[in-house]
Amino acid sequence: MALDRKIRVALHLSNAFADPDYEGEDYEKRREQGRKILKESFQQLVRGRNRQNGILGEGEELSAPDSLTKAAESAMRNEENEIAATAVHEFFLQDPPKNQFYCRSLFVKAQLEALKAARFAGDKALKQTQKAIAVLLEALEIMLKPENRPRYDFLIYNVSVHYWRISRQILRPGVMQFVVESMSKIVQALEDADDQDKAWRSRYHMTLAKCYDDA
Secondary structure, rough: OOOHHHHHHHHHHHHHHOOOOOOOHHHHHHHHHHHHHHHHHHHHHHHHHHHOOOOOOOOOHHHHHHHHHHHHHHHHHHHHHHHHHHHHHHHHOOOOOOOOHHHHHHHHHHHHHHHHHHHHOOHHHHHHHHHHHHHHHHHHHHOOOOOHHOOOOHHHHHHHHHHHHHHHHHHHOOOHHHHHHHHHHHHHHHHHHHOOOOOHHHHHHHHHHHHHOOO
């Protein structure tokens, strides 16, 4: 099996092991195994990318930016934040094309920024959360470009899920007014894409109404 293929399969497996609903042995043991697989695969990926012909001559295949995106996503699922941060940093250093993998890497970056908000309280926590939201809006802007519609509409639902998880920590009276502008963009994007999850869209509309009321 080509090393590139082997790493991609391993990353997929580590994702699966992080899922509580995955059938198999004890969840904690499975998750520990998944993290081990992730770390070994990421080390192979880094070595292969650093030495273009250093590992079975397959460094060139491993240079594709999307491999770093997949590694970052797997790292987030496995709560290996340092690996995720390293992967997205290396991804953006390459000045990659602004495609779906660019957007997905921005999702990971936004999640990492949101985690930092837990270190703060009050205005600092709000500003850090808004920083994370700004990263998601950067991804949304790419998805909404005419040349990417409707091809990237599936990502609009994904960004709405990430937005919801990140913004929840400030969706409370007296603070939720500060997400009116950003949430309005998510709501409009879901409408433009005519997302089929009507309950999800309704939930967003109702929450946005509360944010306006708070404002």
